[in-house]
Each structure stands twice: as structure tokens, then as C-alpha cells.
Amino acid sequence: MSAWKINTLMNQHFPESDFSKLALVNIEGKPEVLEAILKLSINSEELLISVNRKVGARLSLKDAVNFIQFSMGKAEMRVSNREFTQFVIAAPNCTAVGLN
Structure with a gap:
């Protein structure tokens, strides 16, 4: 799946969120914290990640943690399961939160 297709699907399915009401957790330099957030929020070994329409990927949990850590601070990243339910x-700002 191309980055453009992932971004298009994220735009269609990702829920709106009010950042002022979210309990964001610092993940800078803490890959184990990011992995825990991903595991708690998304029950899938394959994740879709969208940074923008040109950068996105379908990755395993371990690869997704590395990708997000590497790309942190550049843009808001949206992560989802393939069904777009989690x-x-x-x-x-190097923080993350699961949306339930």
C-alpha cells in the first residue's frame, strides 16, 4: 500500500481529536513507552503509519516503533490498524496517545 493511499484512508477514517483533552505521554528517547502505547491501543501486529501524503508505511510493531522514533518531531503521525478501528x-512535540 502506497503512502498516498494510506494517507487518503487515514483522512477518511481517523477520528477528530481535541489535543487539549488528550493525556499525551512523552516518548522521546523511550521506545519501550511508545511500544507499550501501540500495544495497548492497537491490537494488531501490522500497523499503518501516515506522516503525510508522501511518507507512510505498513509495518510490523517493532519496525513501526523504529520508524516513529526516527521520524519524531517532523510531523504529526497517525497510526492505525488495517481496519481503521484503533x-x-x-x-x-514527541508525545503520543492512543485514541479509544
Whole structure:
């Protein structure tokens, strides 16, 4: 699945969220914390990640943690399962939260 297709599907299915009401957790330099957030929020070994319409990927949990850690601070990243029923936001300020 191309980055453009992932981004298009995220735009269609990702829920709106009010950042002022979210309990964001610092994940900078803490891959184990990011992995825990992803595992708690998304019950899937394959994750879709969208950074923008040109950057996105379908990755395993372990690869997704590395991808998000590497891309942190550049843009808001949206993470979902393939069914678009479970979601995580990794914000540009190096924080993340699961949306339930």
C-alpha cells in the first residue's frame, strides 16, 4: 500500500481529536513507552503509519516503533490498524496517545 493511499484512508477514517483533552505521554528517547502505547491501543501486529501524503508505511510493531522514533518531531503521525478501528497519534512535540 502506497503512502498516498494510506494517507487518503487515514483522512477518511481517523477520528477528530481535541489535543487539549488528550493525556499525551512523552516518548522521546523511550521506545519501550511508545511500544507499550501501540500495544495497548492497537491490537494488531501490522500497523499503518501516515506522516503525510508522501511518507507512510505498513509495518510490523517493532519496525513501526523504529520508524516513529526516527521520524519524531517532523510531523504529526497517525497510526492505525488495517481496519481503521484503533488509533494512535504521535505528535510533533514527541508525545503520543492512543485514541479509544
